Amino acid sequence: MSWMAWTTPSALFFIGIACILIGMTYWEIVSPCIARKGFFPIETTRGDRLFISLLSAAFIHLGFIGFTEVTIWLPFTVAIIWLLIVMKWG
Amino acid sequence: MNKPHSNKAWFLVLPVFILVAFSAIVPLMTVVNYSLQDIFDVSTRYFVGTEWYREILNNSRLQDSLVRQFIFSGSVLLIEIPLGIGVALMMPKSGKWSVISLLILALPLLVPLNVVGTIWQIFGRADIGLFGWALNSLGIDYNYAANPIDAWLTVLLMDVWHWTSLVALLSFSGLRAIPDAYYQAASIDRASAWAVFRYIQLPKLKSVLLIGVLLRFMDSFMIYTEPFVLTGGGPGNSTTFLSQALTKMAVGQFDIGPAGAFSIIYFLIILLVSWLFYTAMTHSDNK
Numbered sequence: 001m002s003w004m005a006w007t008t009p010s011a012l013f014f015i016g017i018a019c020i021l022i023g024m025t026y027w028e029i030v031s032p033c034i035a036r037k038g039f040f041p042i043e044t045t046r047g048d049r050l051f052i053s054l055l056s057a058a059f060i061h062l063g064f065i066g067f068t069e070v071t072i073w074l075p076f077t078v079a080i081i082w083l084l085i086v087m088k089w090g
Numbered sequence: 091m092n093k094p095h096s097n098k099a100w101f102l103v104l105p106v107f108i109l110v111a112f113s114a115i116v117p118l119m120t121v122v123n124y125s126l127q128d129i130f131d132v133s134t135r136y137f138v139g140t141e142w143y144r145e146i147l148n149n150s151r152l153q154d155s156l157v158r159q160f161i162f163s164g165s166v167l168l169i170e171i172p173l174g175i176g177v178a179l180m181m182p183k184s185g186k187w188s189v190i191s192l193l194i195l196a197l198p199l200l201v202p203l204n205v206v207g208t209i210w211q212i213f214g215r216a217d218i219g220l221f222g223w224a225l226n227s228l229g230i231d232y233n234y235a236a237n238p239i240d241a242w243l244t245v246l247l248m249d250v251w252h253w254t255s256l257v258a259l260l261s262f263s264g265l266r267a268i269p270d271a272y273y274q275a276a277s278i279d280r281a282s283a284w285a286v287f288r289y290i291q292l293p294k295l296k297s298v299l300l301i302g303v304l305l306r307f308m309d310s311f312m313i314y315t316e317p318f319v320l321t322g323g324g325p326g327n328s329t330t331f332l333s334q335a336l337t338k339m340a341v342g343q344f345d346i347g348p349a350g351a352f353s354i355i356y357f358l359i360i361l362l363v364s365w366l367f368y369t370a371m372t373h374s375d376n377k
Contacts, residue, residue: 004116004119004120004123005120005123005124005127005129005132005135006123007123007126007127007137009126009137009139010119010122010123010126013122014119014122029097041373042369042373043373051365055358055361055362055365058358059358059362061140062143062147062355062358065140065143065144065147066143066144066147066148067147072139072140
């Protein structure tokens with residue numbers, strides 16, 4: 001674990017991101033996505049929606065960490081729910 | 091089922107992916123690792139979770155730097171983009187004077203960043219600098235080392251001097267790419283100069299302006315060398331932008347953990363704003 005100063009949480013975080021990217025690639029090969037318009041004002045592909053979800057997840061976490069004292073699992077849950085909403089209806 | 095394209099083409103992207111992995115992704119992962127630890131070196135480190143992020147987000151000096159940075163980048167875009175387009179529109183379209191104009195415009199872009207800072211530091215001085223001396227001779231009390239407004243104006247002016255050329259050159263190349271048929275059609279319709287600009291030139295410039303806006307936003311948001319050489323972030327902290335605050339934290343104080351958290355937040359802001367610009371400009375066609 002000393003290589004690159006890894007810690008278990010950061011390793012898990014990057015493994016999670018890598019799994020999402022591999023999963024999305026496999027999904028795209030099995031069923032190529034067609035851009036569509038959901039509740040966002042722009043037409044989005046599946047990859048766009050994932051990017052928007054991940055970027056918002058970062059800011060959701062920052063918002064909770066910076067301005068509240070709640071446990072990290074609350075923004076994590078909010079981010080997961082937001083990701084599901086965006087992927088389904090975004 | 092017929093596939094719309096061959097996925098094997100993605101293997102061609104592999105060399106670029108490997109290069110980017112080593113030049114950007116792996117360093118970024120390291121910064122994320124550092125941001126979660128109180129770390130001095132690999133053997134002296136303690137996991138602190140999100141503590142540094144909380145500290146950075148609540149640091150009033152950094153919040154002030156962020157506000158300053160947004161004001162600076164906003165001002166840079168508001169001045170340099172219209173000015174660059176204006177310069178490009180006024181440039182000779184072809185011939186000897188066109189080449190001379192292009193050469194003159196390219197000159198500021200060739201000057202190294204710390205030399206730009208030094209040029210303006212001397213240029214703005216009231217005793218030996220032409221600019222500062224001229225303003226003071228006109229009765230304007232100008233001193234960028236003591237007055238925050240003067241310092242801001244000098245930093246802005248320096249950036250405009252250095253980078254407007256980039257927007258002008260990009261716009262000029264965009265304007266030259268418009269086929270004459272568009273102008274001929276416009277003259278048959280007796281379109282005014284404004285109508286030609288609004289309905290032919292500006293829409294055709296969109297792709298180069300997108301590059302211009304993104305480059306200028308990212309560059310100005312990451313500005314470090316020029317204000318550091320010119321004002322050193324002063325007077326007080328009035329021209330201390332995010333990069334300078336980050337450098338002070340990472341290199342000056344050797345607070346690697348907080349600096350890592352700061353870097354990630356900084357990166358996320360640039361990513362968000364650049365994505366917003368990109369999306370807004372590429373999707374405006376679809377409306």
